[in-house]
Amino acid sequence: MTDLTRLTLAEARDGLRAKRFSSEELTRAHVAAVEGARALNAYVLETPERALEMARASDARLARAEAGPLEGLPLGIKDLFCTEGVRTTACSRILGDFTPAYESTVTSQLWRDGAVMLGKLNNDEFAMGSSNETSCFGPVVSPWQRQGTEGAAATQLVPGGSSGGSAAAVAAHLCLGATATDTGGSIRQPAAFTGTVGIKPTYGRCSRWGVVAFASSLDQAGPIARTVEDSAILLRSMSGHDPKDTTSADLPVPDFEAACRRGVRGLTIGIPKEYRLDGMAAEIAALWDQGTAWLRDAGAKVVEVSLPHTRYALPAYYIVAPAEASSNLARYDGVRYGIRVPDRDIARMYEGTRAAGFGREVQRRIMIGTYVLSAGYYDAYYGRAQRIRTLIKRDFDEVYAAGVDAILTPATPSAAFGIGEKGSADPVEMYLNDVFTVTVNMAGLPGIAVPAGFDKQGLPLGLQLIGRPFDEETLFAAGQVIEDAAGRVRLPEPWWQ
Numbered sequence: 086m087t088d089l090t091r092l093t094l095a096e097a098r099d100g101l102r103a104k105r106f107s108s109e110e111l112t113r114a115h116v117a118a119v120e121g122a123r124a125l126n127a128y129v130l131e132t133p134e135r136a137l138e139m140a141r142a143s144d145a146r147l148a149r150a151e152a153g154p155l156e157g158l159p160l161g162i163k164d165l166f167c168t169e170g171v172r173t174t175a176c177s178r179i180l181g182d183f184t185p186a187y188e189s190t191v192t193s194q195l196w197r198d199g200a201v202m203l204g205k206l207n208n209d210e211f212a213m214g215s216s217n218e219t220s221c222f223g224p225v226v227s228p229w230q231r232q233g234t235e236g237a238a239a240t241q242l243v244p245g246g247s248s249g250g251s252a253a254a255v256a257a258h259l260c261l262g263a264t265a266t267d268t269g270g271s272i273r274q275p276a277a278f279t280g281t282v283g284i285k286p287t288y289g290r291c292s293r294w295g296v297v298a299f300a301s302s303l304d305q306a307g308p309i310a311r312t313v314e315d316s317a318i319l320l321r322s323m324s325g326h327d328p329k330d331t332t333s334a335d336l337p338v339p340d341f342e343a344a345c346r347r348g349v350r351g352l353t354i355g356i357p358k359e360y361r362l363d364g365m366a367a368e369i370a371a372l373w374d375q376g377t378a379w380l381r382d383a384g385a386k387v388v389e390v391s392l393p394h395t396r397y398a399l400p401a402y403y404i405v406a407p408a409e410a411s412s413n414l415a416r417y418d419g420v421r422y423g424i425r426v427p428d429r430d431i432a433r434m435y436e437g438t439r440a441a442g443f444g445r446e447v448q449r450r451i452m453i454g455t456y457v458l459s460a461g462y463y464d465a466y467y468g469r470a471q472r473i474r475t476l477i478k479r480d481f482d483e484v485y486a487a488g489v490d491a492i493l494t495p496a497t498p499s500a501a502f503g504i505g506e507k508g509s510a511d512p513v514e515m516y517l518n519d520v521f522t523v524t525v526n527m528a529g530l531p532g533i534a535v536p537a538g539f540d541k542q543g544l545p546l547g548l549q550l551i552g553r554p555f556d557e558e559t560l561f562a563a564g565q566v567i568e569d570a571a572g573r574v575r576l577p578e579p580w581w582q
């Protein structure tokens with residue numbers, strides 16, 4: 086039999102329904118792949134027994150023709166999603182062996198639709214990072230490598246972050262698709278770094294209930310998958326109104342899979358001039374021009390647009406996100422969750438617990454967040470950042486009001502970098518990875534990253550499409566056009582086994 090891990094999620098779904106193989110066979114193939122890929126550190130917890138039990142239940146439902154939309158399909162779950170009875174850590178020491186007594190709404194919808202859980206995936210601690218190097222479980226190693234010149238050893242690369250485990254697992258065929266979260270780019274940037282597809286839906290499309298909070302007004306769940314169609318299938322199951330999350334939108338969930346086949350004829354695509362940064366790498370600029378040409382050839386009208394407040398987005402994000410994080414992370418005090426470092430009084434117990442439990446990047450964010458929210462500095466920093474956020478949102482509103490259906494930009498300013506190569510001396514160097522993605526979270530819009538080409542070292546590069554609120558369908562339609570034109574990425578052969 087062919088290697089079942091090589092199928093797309095859509096192919097696996099159709100194969101199960103046609104009884105070409107069972108979910109148990111499909112799941113066993115993935116469990117073996119996961120076990121053979123521990124060198125990548127993508128999974129922080131493997132749950133093979135649960136997976137096989139879920140697969141056998143799926144096979145029984147398939148036999149009775151009661152299959153759900155994701156029946157029998159093995160997935161990986163970012164460790165930011167609470168899973169009932171299964172350790173959930175957000176990859177922070179402070180959560181210790183926290184085992185939730187409840188299931189996040191998004192994952193419960195996946196299981197409702199028949200999906201199988203392979204385990205929990207690595208991420209940056211509390212989803213703070215762009216390289217998956219801040220996890221308390223150590224960095225994820227990308228399945229992509231930078232080849233050495235003249236016989237030198239290959240360089241190990243980051244898969245991006247914070248959903249680095251999700252992106253690496255999908256790219257290395259260690260699951261058919263994965264859940265991820267995106268506060269400033271954490272779905273789209275790792276997707277771009279690994280030649281996979283990632284969509285951050287509109288704020289409110291997916292419930293945040295049971296997802297460990299980073300910055301609540303920016304956080305959204307979404308899928309990472311190997312094709313645009315697979316990401317559409319997954320997002321449909323993940324979406325929908327949830328009375329337990331007051332910010333979740335009470336709107337019908339469209340058939341995203343059907344939207345992939347719509348094409349772009351008659352659509353207007355905006356190219357924002359402010360995203361053409363000074364000193365932009367020539368290959369990124371060329372990729373962007375190529376994407377523009379593909380959409381035009383497929384029948385879209387392309388216009389230049391202006392988003393004048395773009396240059397303030399990154400600094401404003403790095404005030405708003407830490408501010409919300411410092412407030413959300415106040416709950417980890419050694420009393421109710423995770424680890425505790427006992428001491429002679431409660432204040433010392435809090436301090437000792439938080440000093441031991443939080444990593445450096447998380448501590449930095451808490452310090453920035455409490456500073457910008459403090460009485461003397463609130464107006465100067467947080468208040469201004471919020472006003473900038475409004476202006477960023479207004480820029481997008483005006484472009485869409487003028488008839489633009491979606492906006493095309495690069496997904497990242499570069500291809501993946503080496504482990505340990507960036508940010509150790511200057512954290513801002515790491516933050517710059519998010520220049521093209523944070524505006525989308527600040528405005529609450531949907532954004533998809535689709536692989537579109539390679540840099541001169543053969544590493545994948547992605548393009549981003551940004552849509553109107555709750556119009557993910559146009560992103561799937563245009564994303565499919567890019568995928569068809571670029572050709573599906575040939576993912577790396579397993580050197581890690």
Ligand code: GLN
Pocket residue numbers: 212213214215246247266267268269270271272299406519
């Ligand atoms: N890299 C950004 C940050 O560190 C975004 C992270 C995310 O989207 N979760 O804040």
